[in-house]
Amino acid sequence: MDDLIVLEGVEKVFDVRRRAGFLRRERHRVRAVDGIGFRVPRGEMVGYIGPNGAGKSTTIKMLTGILTPSAGRLRVAGIDPSRDRSRLARRIGVVFGQRTTLWWDLPLRDSYGLVRRMYRVPDARYRANLERCVELLDLGELLDVPVRQLSLGQRMRGDIAAALLHDPEVLYLDEPTIGLDVASKAKVREFLRDVNAERGMTVLLTTHDLTDIEQLCKRVMVIDHGRLVYDGGLDGLHAKGESERTLVVDLEREFPPITGVPGARVVRVEGPRQWLAFAATHSAAPVVAAVAERYPLVDLSVREPDIEQVIARMYAEG
Amino acid sequence: MRLYAAVAVSGFRRHATYRVATAAGVFTNTVFGFILAYTYIALWNERPHLGGYGREQALTFVWTSQALLGAACLIGGGFQEELQERIRSGDIAVDLYRPADLQLWWLASDLGRAFFQLLGRGVVPLAVGALCFELALPGLSLTWAAFLLSVLLGLLVSFGLRYLVGLCAFWLLDGAGVNMAFALLSMFFSGTLLPLNVFPGVFGEVARVLPWSAMLQVPVDVLLERRTGAGLAAALGFQAAWAVALLLAGRALQTAATRKVVVQGG
Ligand SMILES: Nc1ncnc2c1ncn2[C@@H]1O[C@H](COP(=O)(O)OP(=O)(O)O)[C@@H](O)[C@H]1O
Ligand SMILES: [Mg+2]
Numbered sequence: 001m002d003d004l005i006v007l008e009g010v011e012k013v014f015d016v017r018r019r020a021g022f023l024r025r026e027r028h029r030v031r032a033v034d035g036i037g038f039r040v041p042r043g044e045m046v047g048y049i050g051p052n053g054a055g056k057s058t059t060i061k062m063l064t065g066i067l068t069p070s071a072g073r074l075r076v077a078g079i080d081p082s083r084d085r086s087r088l089a090r091r092i093g094v095v096f097g098q099r100t101t102l103w104w105d106l107p108l109r110d111s112y113g114l115v116r117r118m119y120r121v122p123d124a125r126y127r128a129n130l131e132r133c134v135e136l137l138d139l140g141e142l143l144d145v146p147v148r149q150l151s152l153g154q155r156m157r158g159d160i161a162a163a164l165l166h167d168p169e170v171l172y173l174d175e176p177t178i179g180l181d182v183a184s185k186a187k188v189r190e191f192l193r194d195v196n197a198e199r200g201m202t203v204l205l206t207t208h209d210l211t212d213i214e215q216l217c218k219r220v221m222v223i224d225h226g227r228l229v230y231d232g233g234l235d236g237l238h239a240k241g242e243s244e245r246t247l248v249v250d251l252e253r254e255f256p257p258i259t260g261v262p263g264a265r266v267v268r269v270e271g272p273r274q275w276l277a278f279a280a281t282h283s284a285a286p287v288v289a290a291v292a293e294r295y296p297l298v299d300l301s302v303r304e305p306d307i308e309q310v311i312a313r314m315y316a317e318g
Numbered sequence: 319m320r321l322y323a324a325v326a327v328s329g330f331r332r333h334a335t336y337r338v339a340t341a342a343g344v345f346t347n348t349v350f351g352f353i354l355a356y357t358y359i360a361l362w363n364e365r366p367h368l369g370g371y372g373r374e375q376a377l378t379f380v381w382t383s384q385a386l387l388g389a390a391c392l393i394g395g396g397f398q399e400e401l402q403e404r405i406r407s408g409d410i411a412v413d414l415y416r417p418a419d420l421q422l423w424w425l426a427s428d429l430g431r432a433f434f435q436l437l438g439r440g441v442v443p444l445a446v447g448a449l450c451f452e453l454a455l456p457g458l459s460l461t462w463a464a465f466l467l468s469v470l471l472g473l474l475v476s477f478g479l480r481y482l483v484g485l486c487a488f489w490l491l492d493g494a495g496v497n498m499a500f501a502l503l504s505m506f507f508s509g510t511l512l513p514l515n516v517f518p519g520v521f522g523e524v525a526r527v528l529p530w531s532a533m534l535q536v537p538v539d540v541l542l543e544r545r546t547g548a549g550l551a552a553a554l555g556f557q558a559a560w561a562v563a564l565l566l567a568g569r570a571l572q573t574a575a576t577r578k579v580v581v582q583g584g
Contacts, residue, residue, distance in 0.1 A: 014583055061583070064415045068580050082580060089417040101412050105332045114328060117321040118418050 004170055004202045005040040005063065010072035012058050012226075032058040034226030035072070042169075045196045045203040047213035050223035051311060056206040057096075059223070060174045063204070064094055077169055090119055093163035097175035100155060101162055102147045108158050109143040112165060119166035126165060133161035136191050153184030160188065164195065170202045171195070177212055189215050210304055224311050238280040241310035246303040247276045247287055252296035261290040272298075280305050321418060322426035329430025333438070340438045343388050347443040351384040355451055369516030374454040375542050379513050381447030382538045385440035386469065389432040390476045390533045392510045394501025397428050398484035402497075405487040414579060421565070421572055424484075425477055432473045454542055461543055464550055468537040471557035475532040478564025479504075485568070488575040509535040529564060532557040 012033040020026040033055045040046050050056055061067040062074060065081030065088055074081060079088045094101070102111040116126045134140050137157040147155060156176060163171060173192070177185045193216060195201050205216060213220050213234065220237055222230035230237055237243075247264065250273050257266040258274055264287045268275040278287050284302045291297060333340070358380055362373045371379065386392060401424060404410045413420055447453060456462065483500050487493045505511060507530035514525045514535045525531065536553050539545050545553040 012583075058583075061411065066411050066415045066580060067583055085415060086417040089415055094415060096412065099407075099409050099412050101416075103328070105335070106328055110328055110331070114321070114324055117324045118416060 002042045003039040004042045004077055005038075005204065006073070006075040007039075007059075008037045008073040010036045010059075010062065010074055011070045012055075012062060012067060013070045031226050033062070033069075036223070036226070036228050037072075038221060038228065038231060040202060040204060042202055043196075043200040044219065045192070045205065045217050047217035047220040048204055048206045048223065049208060049210065049213060049220060051208060054223045055226040056223060057174055058226075060094070060096075060172050060204070060206060063172060064088070064092065090166065091169050093166070093168035093171045095156075095159050095163045095171070095173045095176050097156065097173070097178040100147065100159055102155070102158055104148045105146055107144045107146050108139065108150075111147065111158075112162060115162050115165050121166050125167065129165050129167065130161070133164060136194060137161055138187065153180045153187075156180060156184065156188065157191075160191065167199075168201070170204070172204050172206075174206045175208070176205070177207060177209055185212075192216055210310070214304065222311060222314070229311065229314060235281055237310065238305070241305075241314045243280040243305035243310040243313065244277040245280045245284065245305055247278065247284060247291070248301050248303065249274055249276070249291055249295075249297060250299040252298055255295060258291060258295065260294070261287055263287065264290075322422050325423055325426040326430035326433075329427035330434045331430075333431045333434040340435075343435070343439040344442045347384040347387055347439060348446050350387075351381050351443050351447055352450075354380045354384075355447070369513050370544075371513065371515070371542075372454070374452050376513070377447070377451045378453040378455060378542060379509075379538050381444050381451070381453060382541060383508075383510050383534055384447070385444040386436075386472070386534055386537065387510070388435035388439040389469075390472055390508070391480065391504070392508045392534055393505040394497065396476075396480050397424055397431070398480045399493075399497065401481075401484035402487035402493045405484075406493075410579065414576060420576075421481060421568055424481060425474075425565075428477050428480075429473060432476075436469070456541065456543055461541065464554075465537060465541040468540040468554060468557060471554060471561055472533040472537050474561035475529050475557060475564060478561055478568055479529060481568040482564065482571060485571045485575050488578055504530055504533075507531065508533045509538075513538070515539075527556075529560040532560050 010033055011031065014030040014032055016028055016030055018026045018028070036055075036059065048056055048059070058067065062069050063076055063081060065083075065085035068082040076088060077091050079091070081088050102108065103114065106114075112130060115121075121129070134143070137160065139157060139161060142150060142154055142158065147158065150158060160173075160176065176188055180188065189212065192203060192205070196203050196216075205212060207213065218233060220230070220232070220234055221228055222237065230240060246267070249258075252272065254272050255274070257269055258276065261276065263282055264276040264278040266274055267277045276287065276291070278284070288300060355377055358376045359373065362368060362371075362376050366373070368376070383392065388395075404413065413423070448455060479500075483493075483496060486496050490496060507514070507525055507528050509531065514522065514531055516522075517525055526535065536545070536557055540550060540553060
């Protein structure tokens with residue numbers, strides 16, 4: 001019964017006023033979040049995914065208290081976020097991928113100093129936490145660099161550290177890997193896995209990159225048009241969305257479309273390169289083996305299904 | 319409180335890193351000072367004792383205004399454009415979920431900046447003015463302490479006004495017009511162009527009780543020892559009253575703005 005995050009029938013409706021000709025304004029309502037309910041037990045790492053405009057950021061903002069829900073009930077660590085924003089702030093950490101919580105003109109170290117004062121982190125804790133973040137996120141050489149001179153990936157790592165200095169119980173990450181290069185993504189994911197496993201921190205991770213979820217979360221919630229369309233394991237999501245991964249193979253020379261690989265079919269051929277689709281719930285290994293057995297294989301790569309496709313299919317299914 | 323002290327220190331340090339901008343500021347203030355000084359000399363030769371100032375007092379006014387120009391943002395500039403940008407881009411959401419007060423935060427940061435600019439951009443022009451012209455500066459006396467207190471109150475008034483301007487961005491899509499109008503009002507009603515006591519009649523009376531006069535006119539009159547004893551107390555009281563009123567107005571506007579963000583999302 002230790003649910004750290006509880007949402008029941010939560011809605012957020014925005015009143016948007018649009019110019020419709022000279023002096024005339026049109027009002028219309030956007031249901032950004034349309035009746036969402038879920039619970040996250042302490043220590044769980046949950047993925048919250050959906051296409052752009054689905055309502056992910058709006059949900060996160062309500063969970064931090066900077067937006068009040070239009071309807072429904074919301075509790076984080078027993079606190080009603082919009083009523084008690086500052087009390088909650090001491091217990092949560094937030095990372096917005098597209099915004100920084102750091103100060104543009106200050107070196108990282110000074111930004112952290114301000115965070116420390118703001119959250120009144122005791123000296124010893126602060127030093128220990130900073131040291132750990134610096135080590136795991138590889139920030140050592142960046143501490144004295146002004147934030148505006150950091151690359152996106154460096155800044156994001158800096159932001160994640162800033163969110164953790166006050167030992168939050170819950171960490172919200174809104175698109176933490178958006179725009180990052182592969183190496184930075186990998187580092188961020190590894191770090192998140194660590195804090196979740198070692199500190200038992202509850203993590204709610206928003207993304208539209210399925211790979212983030214695959215590598216980090218056992219449970220995934222899918223939101224689309226403000227509604228929760230799926231809440232469960234990743235396997236179930238692929239099964240429900242009938243999503244497919246794609247194996248891309250480069251053969252020695254041109255061949256007619258590959259045949260005789262169980263569970264896979266060729267979807268595209270371009271010279272010596274061929275694309276084979278197979279169910280995302282299946283392992284790629286037997287498909288690779290079957291191709292390699294009968295064709296001269298030069299190179300290969302596996303592409304993960306993208307979330308838009310999975311959701312589109314989920315809808316097609318009804 | 320230690321948080322806001324740290325914020326002020328970082329505001330100071332941040333501006334201390336803009337070395338070229340500081341040097342350019344010192345240069346501009348000094349050049350401006352010379353131009354205004356010769357203009358005033360011409361004017362006071364024609365009309366001695368204009369506004370009750372002798373020539374030396376008028377020149378003291380010129381060089382003090384150049385010393386305070388950056389710190390009190392007498393002709394515009396300051397944090398409000400940054401605040402407006404954060405409001406427009408939505409970054410203000412980050413500021414709102416933090417366990418810190420938005421107004422105190424910006425106040426601390428702006429005071430840090432102002433202290434730096436007082437030292438970095440203020441001292442040199444005043445010293446140059448004192449070397450090149452005959453000024454009516456007091457000797458080593460309590461007048462300087464009263465002057466510094468008056469300057470501090472002026473900085474609070476300056477912040478109070480600019481915070482209101484900054485928060486306008488919650489309701490206005492484009493703050494450029496407001497900023498420009500505000501810069502003009504500041505330049506004129508602070509007395510940066512001409513001391514407010516040269517203006518006759520009702521216009522002068524009104525100009526002297528507007529908040530801008532607390533930013534320059536009052537501190538200079540304190541420095542010139544035109545306000546002493548009960549008059550000094552009244553002058554400081556006038557500044558303090560405006561500071562409190564503006565800070566309270568800022569707080570009210572901030573509450574309204576926060577409610578708007580939290581309910582309407584920006
Ligand atoms: N402050 C706002 N005012 C009006 N509409 C908004 C506001 N914030 C978000 N929306 C709308 O709500 C929907 C959900 O947005 P958002 O939560 O940002 O989606 P996501 O983070 O999943 O991309 C979008 O249609 C968006 O345009
Ligand atoms: Mg978003």
